[in-house]
Amino acid sequence: MTGSAADPKRTALAGGALPQKSQPAFQIEDLHVWFGNRAVLHGVSLEIPARHVTGIIGPSGCGKSTFLRALNRMHEFTPGVRVQGKVRLFGEDIYEPRVDPILLRRRVGMVFQKSNPFPTMSIQENVLVGLRLAGIRNRGLLEERLEEALRMAALWNEVRDRLHAPGTELSGGQQQRLCIARALAVHPEVLLMDEPCSALDPIATAQIESLIRDLREHYSIVLVTHNLQEAGRTADFTAFFLEGKLIEFESTKKLFTNPSRKQTEDYLTGRFE
Ligand SMILES: Nc1ncnc2c1ncn2[C@@H]1O[C@H](COP(=O)(O)OP(=O)(O)OP(=O)(O)O)[C@@H](O)[C@H]1O
Ligand SMILES: [Mg+2]
Secondary structure, three states, X not given: OOHHHHHHHHHHHOOOOOOOOOOEEEEEEEEEEEEOOEEEXXXXXXXXXXXXXXXXXXXXXXXXXXXXXXXOOHHHHOOOEEXXXXXXXXXXXXXXXXXXXXXXXXXXXXXXXXXXXXXXXXXXXXXXXXHHHOOOOOHHHHHHHHHHHHXXXXXXXXXXXXXXXXXXXXXXHHHHHHHHHHHHHOOOOEEEEEOOOXXXXXXXXXXXXXXXXXXXXOOEEEEEOOOHHHHHHHOOEEEEEEOOEEEEEEEHHHHHHOOOOHHHXXXXXXXXX
């Protein structure tokens, strides 16, 4: 974490134990997803390490977003979807009936491709919405979480004087950092990011990528990206998907410099897509 951005989070987390970096955040076993009769993910098994950035790459339509959404049961919002297989979050099967999907999504935050601040809400309310939904009313705690989340998202200095302005007044890159702050405010354990930089210019992209690298100190991050350079710059491990299958999962360095599978090499060298 750069500069003062780190300090509040370190303090806030001082009482709670972080997972070991050697521990898996997710253990995914034989994951299948169907939309209607159409199989889109065909038995993906993968362990996503805690407190690292895991990149997911692959051609358009190969199932990256489908895979990501299965990790916090987002598919439950889409009619006609069937998910089969096991997804364990720090050992706990997230598809067990006793798991409350709302609590699960508090543990597994999500940031989307297109920044989506709530248009009628101020910057402050956008950050606090998850805590308010969780029934937190304590003003001191809300103020603390507001500043902490905005600092973590490297946005505090740019918005501290206009917390009551509409979230939609911010630039594209600032809006995306606001969405990251919104996800962080509830203290998730994992952050799922689906092409968070694809709508941003190179400067805003560099800011978000640097933020992602800093956040991995505390969070387990899964980053879907189309951009191979972005995966190379940001991800510790990278999974390559093709046509709904996991082809290869390796340290980013190994996957990019010495892939084991020909399909990976063909993709990386631009031989298809
Ligand atoms: N809600 C849906 N209903 C039906 N089919 C869907 C739905 N969402 C995705 N699909 C299909 O599932 C497949 C995988 O889509 P997915 O969005 O996971 O791909 P992706 O790898 O994220 O692609 P991109 O890089 O373009 O975002 C595609 O063939 C897509 O058409
Ligand atoms: Mg996608």
